[in-house]
Amino acid sequence: MRGGLPGSYDTAEKTWLWGWANPGLRSSAVVAASERIGESGRRRGVAELVQQGVDLADFTDPRQAVEALAFTGAAVLGAPGYLGHEAGPNAPGARAHPRRGGAYVNASAGFEEAGARMRSGQSLSA
Known part of the structure; x- marks a missing residue:
C-alpha cells in the first residue's frame, strides 16, 4: 500500500493546506x-485545487468540506480512497473512506453542501 499526504486541516484557523x-x-x-x-x-x-490554502470557516461543518477536498484530491490521483486522521488530545481517530464503483461513499451534509457549491459554480471557500 502506498500513501501520501494530500493536505492538512487547521482546526483553529478552519483552513485546508x-x-x-x-x-x-x-x-x-x-x-x-x-x-x-x-x-x-x-x-x-x-x-480550490490551485490555492495553497482554502478558507472553510463559512461552512456549517468545515470538517465535512475538508472531506470533500480530500475526496476530490483522491479522485484526481485515481486513488481507491483516503484515510483521514485527526490529530490532537480530543481527536476521535482515523476514518477510512473507500471508493466503490468509481464514486466515493459519504452521505454527510457537508459533502452535499460542497457538491452543491461546486455544481452551482460557487467557490468552496465562499
Missing part, C-alpha cells in the same frame, strides 16, 4: 502526488 504547499514538506516524497492535484486544478481552472 494542500500538501504541495506545506513549507515543511514541500518537494518531499510524502507530498509528491499532491503536486498533481494542483496541476489538475490549473488545467481545469478549479481555484
Whole structure:
C-alpha cells in the first residue's frame, strides 16, 4: 500500500493546506502526488485545487468540506480512497473512506453542501 499526504486541516484557523504547499514538506516524497492535484486544478481552472490554502470557516461543518477536498484530491490521483486522521488530545481517530464503483461513499451534509457549491459554480471557500 502506498500513501501520501494530500493536505492538512487547521482546526483553529478552519483552513485546508494542500500538501504541495506545506513549507515543511514541500518537494518531499510524502507530498509528491499532491503536486498533481494542483496541476489538475490549473488545467481545469478549479481555484480550490490551485490555492495553497482554502478558507472553510463559512461552512456549517468545515470538517465535512475538508472531506470533500480530500475526496476530490483522491479522485484526481485515481486513488481507491483516503484515510483521514485527526490529530490532537480530543481527536476521535482515523476514518477510512473507500471508493466503490468509481464514486466515493459519504452521505454527510457537508459533502452535499460542497457538491452543491461546486455544481452551482460557487467557490468552496465562499
